[in-house]
Amino acid sequence: MPVPAQALFFDVFGTLVDWRTGIAREAERALRPLGHELDWIAFADAWRGEYQPSMEEVRAGRLPFCKLDVLHRYNLERILPRFKIEGVAEEVLADLNLAWHRLDAWPDVARGLARLGKKFLLAPCSNGNISIMVDLARRNGIVWDAILGSEIAGDFKPKPRVYLAACAAFNLPPRECMMVAAHSRDLKSAAACGLSTAHVARPDEYGPATGEAGPIVPVDVAASSLEQLADKLGV
Amino acid sequence: MPVPAQALFFDVFGTLVDWRTGIAREAERALRPLGHELDWIAFADAWRGEYQPSMEEVRAGRLPFCKLDVLHRYNLERILPRFKIEGVAEEVLADLNLAWHRLDAWPDVARGLARLGKKFLLAPCSNGNISIMVDLARRNGIVWDAILGSEIAGDFKPKPRVYLAACAAFNLPPRECMMVAAHSRDLKSAAACGLSTAHVARPDEYGPATGEAGPIVPVDVAASSLEQLADKLGV
Numbered sequence: 099m100p101v102p103a104q105a106l107f108f109d110v111f112g113t114l115v116d117w118r119t120g121i122a123r124e125a126e127r128a129l130r131p132l133g134h135e136l137d138w139i140a141f142a143d144a145w146r147g148e149y150q151p152s153m154e155e156v157r158a159g160r161l162p163f164c165k166l167d168v169l170h171r172y173n174l175e176r177i178l179p180r181f182k183i184e185g186v187a188e189e190v191l192a193d194l195n196l197a198w199h200r201l202d203a204w205p206d207v208a209r210g211l212a213r214l215g216k217k218f219l220l221a222p223c224s225n226g227n228i229s230i231m232v233d234l235a236r237r238n239g240i241v242w243d244a245i246l247g248s249e250i251a252g253d254f255k256p257k258p259r260v261y262l263a264a265c266a267a268f269n270l271p272p273r274e275c276m277m278v279a280a281h282s283r284d285l286k287s288a289a290a291c292g293l294s295t296a297h298v299a300r301p302d303e304y305g306p307a308t309g310e311a312g313p314i315v316p317v318d319v320a321a322s323s324l325e326q327l328a329d330k331l332g333v
Numbered sequence: 334m335p336v337p338a339q340a341l342f343f344d345v346f347g348t349l350v351d352w353r354t355g356i357a358r359e360a361e362r363a364l365r366p367l368g369h370e371l372d373w374i375a376f377a378d379a380w381r382g383e384y385q386p387s388m389e390e391v392r393a394g395r396l397p398f399c400k401l402d403v404l405h406r407y408n409l410e411r412i413l414p415r416f417k418i419e420g421v422a423e424e425v426l427a428d429l430n431l432a433w434h435r436l437d438a439w440p441d442v443a444r445g446l447a448r449l450g451k452k453f454l455l456a457p458c459s460n461g462n463i464s465i466m467v468d469l470a471r472r473n474g475i476v477w478d479a480i481l482g483s484e485i486a487g488d489f490k491p492k493p494r495v496y497l498a499a500c501a502a503f504n505l506p507p508r509e510c511m512m513v514a515a516h517s518r519d520l521k522s523a524a525a526c527g528l529s530t531a532h533v534a535r536p537d538e539y540g541p542a543t544g545e546a547g548p549i550v551p552v553d554v555a556a557s558s559l560e561q562l563a564d565k566l567g568v
Contacts (some may be wrong), residue, residue: 167504219467219471227502228479228481228502228503229502229503229504231479232454232478232479232503235478236454236478241476242479243467243470243471243480244463244466244467244477244479244480245478245479245480246463249485249502250463250484250485267462267463267464267484268463268464268467269402269464
């Protein structure tokens with residue numbers, strides 16, 4: 099890093115929380131009692147598969163910005179017919195949509211963030227909305243300085259505006275901020291905005307050995323966990 | 334309260350932190366070494382005196398929204414001539430403007446919020462910007478779930494948009510949110526938006542026995558401290 103960072107921004111889905119097994123678990127909990135039997139991991143993958151295309155509608159300007167909870171609901175209704183699921187009560191669907199608020203963090207996250215917070219300001223810079231971030235933090239023992247990301251920026255990563263809005267909220271120039279993510283695309287975009295970058299490997303994000311075992315773009319730091327990131331950042 | 338609150342929103346300047354003696358201290362620290370001798374409390378009052386008029390320019394639509402740090406700087410430059418202060422280096426002015434980031438909380442705040450956080454989501458709903466709120470929280474041992482208020486709403490209290498944006502960020506209807514403040518005007522506006530309200534007395538805000546000793550509008554709860562508020566809300 100040319101300049102020491104004052105603040106760390108974190109990608110959340112995949113980088114901090116295991117969305118895949120969590121969504122599978124929540125879908126099974128909601129739908130199995132209604133008599134549905136299906137591949138719950140496939141259901142999670144299908145729901146997540148609609149994520150980027152739905153945000154792209156906003157990024158491209160074809161839809162006005164809306165919070166991710168709204169896109170999740172739209173995407174849920176798109177995939178239900180593929181699994182031959184119909185006639186589910188509104189109450190069940192509304193609760194199932196909150197599955198994204200009830201995900202578990204990878205085992206190193208709470209301790210790693212607690213260490214990092216002693217030296218840096220910490221905020222999520224996620225495409226998830228504030229309420230999702232708040233509920234995930236409460237569930238997983240995470241303390242943030244602020245919730246930044248898509249909802250305060252009014253757009254979705256990797257649009258530059260999202261990274262720059264996070265820096266601006268902390269009154270910091272991008273060079274004094276570091277983006278932490280398990281996804282090289284996210285880091286590449288943050289670096290293009292002037293932030294320093296740290297890659298955290300989550301090789302099992304989409305199932306065993308499917309995620310990025312290491313960065314595929316230049317980064318300032320690469321680590322295998324948030325604890326190792328804390329070591330490397332001298333906390 | 335007709336409906337139990339899920340989240341508490343807090344006014345900050347005056348309600349949680351003692352801006353008056355803090356600004357006086359910070360102004361003295363910055364300007365006395367340059368040879369200035371003046372009534373530092375009068376300086377604090379003068380700087381704060383520009384607060385509402387400067388926000389009114391934004392609320393009335395005559396100026397676009399900008400974060401409070403920017404208005405504070407503008408207001409600082411307005412009052413300096415009144416105290417015969419000129420020629421201060423940019424570096425000193427920039428640091429003095431951060432005085433609002435270095436205020437101390439009233440003695441009951443850290444403990445009261447820690448108790449309230451066990452039962453409610455907590456966020457500031459202040460006219461201060463995110464960076465001020467983050468620095469005040471770090472300084473005073475406050476843990477927020479999110480930083481809400483003017484910067485995410487793009488306007489200043491008591492405009493309805495600010496209270497409603499805070500509720501929306503937490504995915505909650507106003508009736509499930511409570512505004513906590515030492516100022517009846519703030520509570521009256523929150524109540525008009527559908528939030529429940531709690532008054533916390535800060536009778537010494539502008540000097541001994543100058544603040545509101547109790548609410549002068551109808552409220553759902555009135556307390557003399559955040560600890561008493563926690564008692565009254567059954568935490």
